Amino acid sequence: VGLSGLEADQVGLDTVGQNVANASTQGYVDESVDLGAIGSVQHVGFDQSAFDEPGDGVQVEGIRRLDNTYLQAQSYAAQGDQGMLSAQQSGLQAIQQNFPEPSGNGISTELTQYWQDWSTLANDPSDSATRSTLVEDAGSLTSSLNQTSSALSTLSQQTVQDIQSTLSEVNQDASQIASLNLSISQGTGSGADVNEMEDQRDQLVSQLSNQLGVNVSYNSDGSVNVESGGEALVSGHNSQQLSLSTAGPPYSLVWSDDQTTYQPSSGALAGMLDVVNNYVPNYQNGLDQVAQSLMGSVNHAMSTGYDLNGNQGVPFFLGTGAADIEVNPAIAADPSEIAAAATPTPAGSSATNQDGSVAAEVGELPNSQTATMLEPAGGWAAGGSASSWTGATTTTTGTEADVAYNQLVSGIGQATSSVNNQYSAQQTVTTNVNSALQSATGVNTDEELTNMVLYQNAYDASAKFITTVQETLQSLIAMVNG
Amino acid sequence: MSDMTRVTQRSASMLMVADLEQSLQSLTGYEQEAATGKQINQPSDNPAGTSEVLALNTQLGRYSQYSKNISDGQSWLNTADTTLGSAITALNKVQTDVLSGANASASDSTSDQALSQEVLAIKQELLGLAGTTYNNRPIFAGTYGVSPYPLAAGGASLAGAAAPAASTTITTGTNDTLTYSLGGNAESLTVPAGTYTPSQLAVAVQGASNGNLVASINSSGALALTATAQAGGASVQVIGGDAAGALGFTTTPSTVASGSVGDPTSTSYDPSVAYAYAGSANPVTRVVAPGQTENVSLTGPQVFGSGSSSVFALLDTISQDLANGNTAALSGTDLSALQSAINTFTQAQGNAGAVGAALATDATQASNKIAALQDQVATLSDADEDQVATNLDLASASYQAALETTAKVIQPSLAEFLS
Numbered sequence: 001v002g003l004s005g006l007e008a009d010q011v012g013l014d015t016v017g018q019n020v021a022n023a024s025t026q027g028y029v030d031e032s033v034d035l036g037a038i039g040s041v042q043h044v045g046f047d048q049s050a051f052d053e054p055g056d057g058v059q060v061e062g063i064r065r066l067d068n069t070y071l072q073a074q075s076y077a078a079q080g081d082q083g084m085l086s087a088q089q090s091g092l093q094a095i096q097q098n099f100p101e102p103s104g105n106g107i108s109t110e111l112t113q114y115w116q117d118w119s120t121l122a123n124d125p126s127d128s129a130t131r132s133t134l135v136e137d138a139g140s141l142t143s144s145l146n147q148t149s150s151a152l153s154t155l156s157q158q159t160v161q162d163i164q165s166t167l168s169e170v171n172q173d174a175s176q177i178a179s180l181n182l183s184i185s186q187g188t189g190s191g192a193d194v195n196e197m198e199d200q201r202d203q204l205v206s207q208l209s210n211q212l213g214v215n216v217s218y219n220s221d222g223s224v225n226v227e228s229g230g231e232a233l234v235s236g237h238n239s240q241q242l243s244l245s246t247a248g249p250p251y252s253l254v255w256s257d258d259q260t261t262y263q264p265s266s267g268a269l270a271g272m273l274d275v276v277n278n279y280v281p282n283y284q285n286g287l288d289q290v291a292q293s294l295m296g297s298v299n300h301a302m303s304t305g306y307d308l309n310g311n312q313g314v315p316f317f318l319g320t321g322a323a324d325i326e327v328n329p330a331i332a333a334d335p336s337e338i339a340a341a342a343t344p345t346p347a348g349s350s351a352t353n354q355d356g357s358v359a360a361e362v363g364e365l366p367n368s369q370t371a372t373m374l375e376p377a378g379g380w381a382a383g384g385s386a387s388s389w390t391g392a393t394t395t396t397t398g399t400e401a402d403v404a405y406n407q408l409v410s411g412i413g414q415a416t417s418s419v420n421n422q423y424s425a426q427q428t429v430t431t432n433v434n435s436a437l438q439s440a441t442g443v444n445t446d447e448e449l450t451n452m453v454l455y456q457n458a459y460d461a462s463a464k465f466i467t468t469v470q471e472t473l474q475s476l477i478a479m480v481n482g
Numbered sequence: 483m484s485d486m487t488r489v490t491q492r493s494a495s496m497l498m499v500a501d502l503e504q505s506l507q508s509l510t511g512y513e514q515e516a517a518t519g520k521q522i523n524q525p526s527d528n529p530a531g532t533s534e535v536l537a538l539n540t541q542l543g544r545y546s547q548y549s550k551n552i553s554d555g556q557s558w559l560n561t562a563d564t565t566l567g568s569a570i571t572a573l574n575k576v577q578t579d580v581l582s583g584a585n586a587s588a589s590d591s592t593s594d595q596a597l598s599q600e601v602l603a604i605k606q607e608l609l610g611l612a613g614t615t616y617n618n619r620p621i622f623a624g625t626y627g628v629s630p631y632p633l634a635a636g637g638a639s640l641a642g643a644a645a646p647a648a649s650t651t652i653t654t655g656t657n658d659t660l661t662y663s664l665g666g667n668a669e670s671l672t673v674p675a676g677t678y679t680p681s682q683l684a685v686a687v688q689g690a691s692n693g694n695l696v697a698s699i700n701s702s703g704a705l706a707l708t709a710t711a712q713a714g715g716a717s718v719q720v721i722g723g724d725a726a727g728a729l730g731f732t733t734t735p736s737t738v739a740s741g742s743v744g745d746p747t748s749t750s751y752d753p754s755v756a757y758a759y760a761g762s763a764n765p766v767t768r769v770v771a772p773g774q775t776e777n778v779s780l781t782g783p784q785v786f787g788s789g790s791s792s793v794f795a796l797l798d799t800i801s802q803d804l805a806n807g808n809t810a811a812l813s814g815t816d817l818s819a820l821q822s823a824i825n826t827f828t829q830a831q832g833n834a835g836a837v838g839a840a841l842a843t844d845a846t847q848a849s850n851k852i853a854a855l856q857d858q859v860a861t862l863s864d865a866d867e868d869q870v871a872t873n874l875d876l877a878s879a880s881y882q883a884a885l886e887t888t889a890k891v892i893q894p895s896l897a898e899f900l901s
Contacts, residue, residue, distance in 0.1 A: 023490075023491055023492065024491070024492060030490075092526075093526075096524055096525060096526060097524075099525060100524075101524075101525055101532055101535075101536060102522060102525075102532055102535040102536055102539065102863060103520075103523075104539075108536050108539060108540070109539070111540070112539065112540060112542075112543030113543070115543065115544070115547070116543060116546075116547045116550075119547045119550075119551060119769065120547075120550070122551075122769070123550075123551060123554045123768065124554075124617060124619070126619070126627050127617075127618075341625070343625075343764070345626055345762075346685055349626070349628065349685075349688075349689075349760070350628060350693060351623070351626035351627055351628030351760065351761070351762075352626070352627030352628070353625065353626070353627065354619055354623075354624075354625045354626060354627045354766070355625035355762075355764060356625075357767075360767070360769050360775075363547065363769065364769060364772070364773075366540050366543070366544060367544060367772045367773070402536075402537075402540045405536070406533050406536045406537055406540075407533075409525050409532060409533070409536060410525060410529045410530065410532055410533035410536075411529075412525055412526075413524070413525025413526045413527075413528075413529030413532050413533075414526075414529040416524075416525065416526035417525075417526040417527070417528075417529055420526060424504075427500070428500070431496060431497060431500040432497075434496060435493040435494075435496045435497050436493070438490055438492045438493035438496060439488050439489055439490055439493040440488065442490035442491075442492045442493055443490055443491070443492070444488065444489065444490045444491065445491060
């Protein structure tokens with residue numbers, strides 16, 4: 001009986017040691033020793049006395065993980081949301097960096113300069129220096145549009161790579177969880193201690209929940225099922241893999257088991273998919289609208305005007321969108337082809353055309369919200385060649401370029417600011433949930449040390465009991481011998 | 483901090499780290515504001531404000547351009563004003579000459595000749611003034627960059643037979659040529675095939691002449707071919723060619739026309755050709771505010787007139803009347819015509835002054851608008867320095883307080899008291 005006490009206290013002290021050693025280990029769940037009294041042996045036979053006998057001591061029934069599945073699930077959900085917001089936030093911030101507004105170094109300043117150049121040309125339509133300045137400034141405006149567009153494309157490509165590397169982590173985590181599940185269920189069956197394996201597995205699930213929103217359910221054999229969007233990523237000791245669809249945007253995830261596609265709604269993967277599927281395409285589209293408004297409005301004006309050589313205007317810009325907008329190479333080579341005049345000089349006249357009314361009209365475009373635009377024959381996709389700007393073109397009314405750009409930038413600012421706010425709110429939630437989980441399942445060293453003193457005293461007491469029993473027996477033997 | 487009953491060392495440190503991070507974040511935000519002096523450093527700092535600042539900057543760009551347009555218009559008008567002033571002075575001198583010529587005795591022909599020459603010199607001065615440029619651009623030629631009266635110094639002129647009415651059309655065939663000579667050198671031009679009204683045909687012939695000829699329809703409706711100033715003084719003769727008939731010339735060589743259209747003493751004198759206006763009637767405008775333009779131009783005809791009714795033709799007449807001692811004309815029609823010409827110039831100067839005053843008002847409005855816009859942009863985007871400094875102090879103090887508190891709160895555990 002005394003020995004059982006010593007043994008139990010020994011296990012208690014060992015557990016205290018383990019807890020204190022792991023007080024700072026991430027994912028470690030506090031453990032406690034379950035002790036139970038050993039009942040007395042029932043006397044069978046004639047001597048079924050009515051009095052109680054003392055029990056046969058104490059035994060260790062198990063070392064229990066003080067886990068809390070309710071808080072654990074909340075923590076997974078919070079981490080999923082935070083993972084998503086964090087990916088959205090870094091994507092949007094990277095997008096926003098390409099729009100250095102309203103600092104004066106952005107496209108808006110170049111637009112203003114560009115319109116001013118047109119007005120200056122209207123004041124002195126035949127001056128070749130004024131024409132060259134316009135061509136140069138228009139060129140730097142178009143290259144800014146080109147660069148911003150390509151920066152957005154690069155960002156999208158990088159995010160796709162990030163998604164792929166995150167997916168390989170997710171897949172690795174999933175198969176590791178499945179193999180830990182197997183060991184845990186075997187260990188539980190044979191009664192072995194599986195607490196540390198459970199800690200490790202929960203840690204992996206926690207990592208996973210950051211990258212892909214997951215739901216976790218517990219099986220009776222100690223294993224867990226991890227599912228996302230209704231499909232099991234880990235089921236007992238089986239797991240499946242996720243991959244990225246080959247074509248996109250829009251991209252989606254593909255389950256290896258049944259090849260169905262999946263758009264996660266939580267976790268870093270959801271956020272990154274949002275960046276490549278929604279944010280970048282939206283803002284590329286917005287930037288294209290700016291470029292198309294520039295092309296359409298100026299080219300429309302050019303089609304009504306005459307250049308210095310008395311010819312009808314050629315398009316000033318060529319291109320299909322922000323990625324490839326350029327100053328018409330013919331105009332870049334010979335700025336006298338800019339059609340600044342509304343009427344030509346009479347044929348045969350040696351007069352240079354000093355009429356700048358079309359240039360003045362172009363310069364006034366940013367005063368209105370809309371602009372009359374020429375659309376290339378065959379639609380915007382055909383706008384890359386000068387010939388598509390003549391013939392079967394259509395005239396539409398579109399948003400003026402500065403207004404379109406303003407909408408784009410404030411849209412990006414709005415989205416970024418909203419995600420920033422959501423992210424910091426979510427950060428608080430996640431910290432609180434994780435701290436609550438830590439409070440419930442973590443190690444309090446004061447508590448452990450108190451337990452240590454308790455076990456130490458109990459050990460002393462058990463030892464004292466053994467000594468006392470021994471002394472009693474010795475006295476008895478001495479009496480018998482004596 | 484949470485109100486959990488059980489607190490573990492790790493949960494406590496988690497919350498403290500989160501609090502510290504938050505504190506540091508707001509400190510960094512204020513630091514950026516203080517460093518850049520701007521409230522809005524990226525669109526997400528204030529999306530609505532960013533949008534407003536961008537729109538205001540667009541407007542600001544427009545108004546600073548208006549301001550440039552206005553000052554360009556003012557310089558243009560100043561040039562016009564000075565030129566008109568010089569012209570008025572010159573014309574006043576002519577008036578004196580006319581009066582002294584009208585009152586001189588008939589026998590005093592030497593001084594009349596001198597006065598006549600002086601008037602012709604003043605005509606040249608006025609022609610020079612009519613060609614005044616601002617920034618390399620003739621100010622009395624409307625929207626054409628051309629000397630407004632290019633043929634004043636032109637050569638001889640030759641007119642064909644009276645041409646058909648202005649409404650008839652003349653058809654030319656392929657490779658219809660006209661051969662002519664300038665100062666004895668044979669030249670040839672090919673009229674592009676097509677159907678023309680007489681005035682269109684004149685334009686086509688002139689275009690085909692390589693700058694040698696100015697073709698116009700003269701007062702009797704005939705096609706007149708005049709040697710340009712660059713072929714100045716040259717004699718003109720039409721030799722023939724299959725287009726000659728269509729143009730109103732015979733196919734046999736015409737008489738040789740010599741002299742100059744701008745020389746009143748020459749047989750070729752033709753003020754309708756010499757002083758024909760080559761500029762355009764289109765006004766030159768400056769955009770001074772959204773949807774608002776000011777007309778800064780005075781075209782040649784508005785001031786100097788054109789053809790036979792031009793001030794140049796008047797001076798030619800006066801110089802001839804002086805030379806011939808025609809005192810009746812001098813004191814009669816010449817004087818009254820001169821007076822009305824001076825009035826025209828004075829009025830033109832007055833108009834230029836009125837537009838100048840309007841531009842001055844526009845300039846004030848533009849600069850007021852610019853100041854107002856800059857003010858609005860500053861209010862929206864500039865950081866309030868005092869506010870930022872205070873916020874920065876507060877944030878920095880609260881960060882330090884958080885650090886100190888954290889240091890104290892990470893308390894010693896029971897371990898330190900067990901021996």
